[in-house]
Amino acid sequence: MDWQALALSVKLSFVTLLFLLPIGILLGRWLAYRQFWGKSLLQTLLALPLVLPPTVLGYYLLVAFSPNQGLGLWLVNTFGTTLIFNFQGLVFASIIFNLPFAIHPMQRAFAAIPREIREAAACCGMRPSLVLWKIELPLAWPGIVSAMVMCFAHTLGEFGIALMVGGNIPFETQTIAIAIYDRVQSFDDHAAAVMSFSLLLFSMLTISFTYWLSARSERTHD
């Protein structure tokens, strides 16, 4: 078992969640309640990582953040850093890749709250921030937690995009999925099996947890 790779993957997952939680809540809520021009296009763009092969997404990120041109060059000149072949790059790629997994469940969770309940809260004298805190978040939380769990598990097992953007640098960008690939390549079947089983177990737990949350949510809202 490559504990360093596992620790890096867990760290990557948590940091990704730290960013995705507010992004998912704000964007998910916005998309759930607002109608605006270009909404369909935005939703299509946000859903792209669902169907795009991770390597393709990784390739475009690699090109976009290449320090020799455009955005990558601007980042180097402005902040003296780049977003490829390092942990920050991995986090950024992970956020982009996980956007639909975070936003869609949260959007659905917010959209499931009847408009009248939000309006009733406003008529009770609650300002919008209080409505979010006291009414919307408690009602949407199963969807939010479910999204976060899915993103965590997804990030933990991500391979293609991590390899494209982060490379395979031990202690820096080598995640557990890349480590498994590495062990298989070097015929270390035992380590690969242990790590694969660990990820399998974790994925099963994740799915069970989200189903449980979903069922619990239905019971609460009926």
Next chain:
Amino acid sequence: MTDSAIQITLQQTAPIPLSVQLNCKSGELLALVGPSGSGKTTVLRAIAGLYQAQNAQIICQGETWQNSAQNLFLAPHQRHVGLVFQNYALFPHMTVLKNIQQAITHLPKQQRQAQALELLKKVHLEGLEQRYPKNLSGGQQQRVAVARALARQPKVLLLDEPFSAVDQVTRRKLYRELLALRESLAMPMILVTHDLEESTLLADRIALLHKGEILQTGAPEWVAAHPKSATIARLMDQQNLFTAQVVAHDQENQKTHLRWRGMLIEAAYQAQFPLNKPVCWMIQSANILLHRRNRPSNGNKENPLQGQITEYMESSGLAHLRVQIDKQLDTTISINVPLHVAKRNALGLHEKIGISLLSEGIHLMPYQALRSES
């Protein structure tokens, strides 16, 4: 009107046409009545600040909530509004007590629970404080919604079809409770309903809304008996609506004579309608006398008609008759008589009867083509 606690003016042509001018006094219950899609709920939402009409002025208890000319619009949480939603919109994750406490923001935290309990007592829900909405009956949920709406000490109480989601028996009970409760309420109350019986039972005044426009306001019985137009009469569910021609005004006897399908009938004196011009007229069932079949009364001298019963239904202590007038094959008149009267006179399908149209009950309206006369 200066004594109005709330004054509402809404004008817009799209997306929902609105032409509304309303006012309501403190302690008065005004019913917004109209068919589905007439804009009743939109008006209520505009008052609450949940809908922003293009040209609007809403002044409540001296406070301007919206003035489009001055670009002023207060958000719902800035208006002191108590709104009971059609499906109650209780917070499903909170207990009954917590639901009510959410609206008590004007009191210190330590007093909120006592106030919420007081309100629960007022709506007869003591002992259910810790229940969740899903564990309450429809009637109980409605009472919690009313308590929550009152908890904010609103400057206006808005009720959006609050009785539509409960069964008939519960509805009757809730009517009685609302009538009792409103005695202790000093704010203006606006009830949205499409149920004419409900508005007659509960409201001091009704405002009849049709396609976003207020057509007539007044006491429910007055509007029902004196609609300004045939459209209003139809909306007020008047069954006996016809067209006729004014043939004479008899000022001395205070009668207006009409020619209706070859017959002459007398109506109350209504000289504002020109001679020899068509008019619409209506008569409420209460102004139609049934001749006693074996002992004709004096009533049969006033616009007497003979006919045959073509429809006979019994419900709620009344017999609903439809009478086809003799020699006027396409004319029928609807009458409701107490069931005991119907039984005593042995009324039934295909029976011949005599009726009188009381001239005082014949109300004239400007002419408009009627889709189909009764």
